[in-house]
Amino acid sequence: MDGDDGMSIKRPPVGIESFEKLRTGNFYYADKTGMIKELLENWSEVNLFTRPRRFGKSLTMSMLRSFFEIGTDKNLFRGLAISQETMLCERYMGQYPVISLSLKQVKGKNYEAARTQMWNLIKAEAERFDYLQDSGRLNARDKAIMMNLSEGIGSLEESHYLRSRLLSKHHGKEVIILIDEYDVPLQKAEANGYYDDMTDLISQFFGYGMKTNDYVLFSVITGCLRIAKESIFTGFNNPKVHTIVDDQYDEWFGFTDEEVCQMLHYYELDEYYETTKEWYDGYLFGTVNVYCPWDVINWCDQLRRSQNHTPQNFWSNTSSNDMVLRFVELADETTKADLEELSEGKSIDKDVQMELTYRRLTRALTISGAFCS
Numbered sequence: 141m142d143g144d145d146g147m148s149i150k151r152p153p154v155g156i157e158s159f160e161k162l163r164t165g166n167f168y169y170a171d172k173t174g175m176i177k178e179l180l181e182n183w184s185e186v187n188l189f190t191r192p193r194r195f196g197k198s199l200t201m202s203m204l205r206s207f208f209e210i211g212t213d214k215n216l217f218r219g220l221a222i223s224q225e226t227m228l229c230e231r232y233m234g235q236y237p238v239i240s241l242s243l244k245q246v247k248g249k250n251y252e253a254a255r256t257q258m259w260n261l262i263k264a265e266a267e268r269f270d271y272l273q274d275s276g277r278l279n280a281r282d283k284a285i286m287m288n289l290s291e292g293i294g295s296l297e298e299s300h301y302l303r304s305r306l307l308s309k310h311h312g313k314e315v316i317i318l319i320d321e322y323d324v325p326l327q328k329a330e331a332n333g334y335y336d337d338m339t340d341l342i343s344q345f346f347g348y349g350m351k352t353n354d355y356v357l358f359s360v361i362t363g364c365l366r367i368a369k370e371s372i373f374t375g376f377n378n379p380k381v382h383t384i385v386d387d388q389y390d391e392w393f394g395f396t397d398e399e400v401c402q403m404l405h406y407y408e409l410d411e412y413y414e415t416t417k418e419w420y421d422g423y424l425f426g427t428v429n430v431y432c433p434w435d436v437i438n439w440c441d442q443l444r445r446s447q448n449h450t451p452q453n454f455w456s457n458t459s460s461n462d463m464v465l466r467f468v469e470l471a472d473e474t475t476k477a478d479l480e481e482l483s484e485g486k487s488i489d490k491d492v493q494m495e496l497t498y499r500r501l502t503r504a505l506t507i508s509g510a511f512c513s
Contacts, residue, residue, distance in 0.1 A: 148166065149406075149407075150406075151166060151441075152167070152407075152444070153167040153168060153169065153437060154438060156199070157199050157202060158199075159199060159202040159203040159216065160216060162199070164216070170399040170403065170433075172392050173203065173207075173217060173221050174222065174391075174392070175200065175203075175389065176203075176204065176222045177221075177222060178389060178392070179360070179389075180228060182388065183358050184379070184380035185358050185359065186351075186359045186361065186380065187358065187359065187360045187379065187380050188381045188382065189363075189393070190362070190382070190383050190384070191362070191364070191394075191425075192432075193364060193455075194434035195393045195432065195433060195434075196393050196433050197321070197362040197363075197393065198244075200362070200392065200393065201320045201362060204238075204318055207222070208232060208236045208238050208316050209234065209236065209237070209238040210235065210236060210311065211234065214229075214233055214234060217229070217233070235313070236314065236316050237307040237311050237315050239300065239307070239317045239318070240318040240320075241262075241265055241317075241318070241320070242261070242321055243258070243261070243320065243321050243322055243323075243324050244320065244321035245261070246258050246261070246324060246328070247325075248328065248332070249332050250333075250334060251337040254334070254338060258296060258341075260292075262289060262292070263289070265303075266286065266289040269286065269303070269306075269307065270290070272286050272307070272310055275310045277309055278306060278309060278310055282309065285302055296341070297344035297348055298348045299349075300348060301353055304353060304355040305355045307355075308355040314356055315355055316359070317349060317350060318360050319359070320361075321362060321363055322346075322363040323363035323364055323365045325338055326338055326365075327365075361379065385426065386426055387426040387427055388426070390426025391425075391426075391428050391430075393425065393430070394432060394433055395430065395433045395436055396428055396429070396430065396431075397417070397429055399431075400413070400416060400431050400436055401413060404416065407440050407443070407444050409440065409443050409444070412439075412443060415451060416431075416436065416451075417431075419435070420432055420435045420439065420451075432455055434454055434455050435454045438454040439454065
């Protein structure tokens with residue numbers, strides 16, 4: 141836990157996804173920096189973490205960028221677990237150029253709109269590296285490529301590869317690539333009828349940028365859906381996948397029971413532990429019982445303002461639930477019966493299919509709906 145450092149009591153970080161803002165803005169922080177050590181001790185060239193919405197994926201990516209990026213404010217990590225790893229911090233903290241991209245806003249109603257949105261993200265990220273125009277290590281052609289990327293000119297599919305090559309050439313170091321919510325464009329594409337075009341774009345975008353890219357040290361990707369190698373990424377089959385059933389990294393997304401106890405104690409809300417556990421301790425990641433952090437943070441924020449409240453589902457309606465709604469609408473009688481069992485507090489046993497695509501899921505729903513109608 142990030143304890144009180146003499147300032148006023150720290151605010152619950154409702155909706156805060158920037159690690160820098162969280163650490164400099166007097167917000168409460170459940171220390172997740174131990175993930176950095178685990179990542180560096182076990183990393184693959186491409187690392188995919190799949191977790192539900194509102195479980196801290198974006199904040200984790202912001203934390204990784206703040207740790208590795210050249211020019212970082214090292215005081216952001218003062219007093220946190222990772223700061224105790226002196227040799228690791230000397231080797232890695234603030235030592236690498238970082239390309240960071242979130243695809244959560246790529247939600248176009250058609251392929252051209254989605255492609256434009258991706259270009260806008262590429263252009264915005266390219267502007268962070270305008271200093272390369274003054275580089276003595278890049279030639280005129282290199283600088284023209286960077287200028288084109290900042291203006292949305294050239295190959296969108298090759299943009300990550302080109303930028304990583306030029307950053308590596310300037311800094312004399314390999315690059316770290318962070319991509320958050322990789323599967324949002326795929327979900328929206330399936331819902332709006334351009335799935336094949338989007339999978340082709342994403343496949344090439346990732347393939348050029350992260351498969352056999354000699355300029356990249358490693359990449360981290362987050363999303364809700366596991367990559368199905370045989371369909372979505374036929375040219376990109378090298379990620380090390382970490383799902384909610386894996387023991388590794390099981391404590392770094394969401395709040396553990398100990399972290400919830402610490403947070404309640406910090407706000408002098410210990411008496412609400414049993415209620416909090418009953419309402420929000422609903423997940424098992426690997427071998428760790430996990431609380432949804434969005435719910436716990438909002439619950440603490442509500443209680444510290446007034447304790448005349450009852451718990452509620454804060455998570456509901458905070459993100460797109462299109463697939464869930466579609467699943468319910470097309471559910472057959474067996475599935476409806478299962479949902480009724482769950483709504484009554486009972487349990488059901490199901491086999492879990494670890495690799496899915498939005499296309500395969502939608503086809504399964506359509507077939508199910510056809511039999512049901």
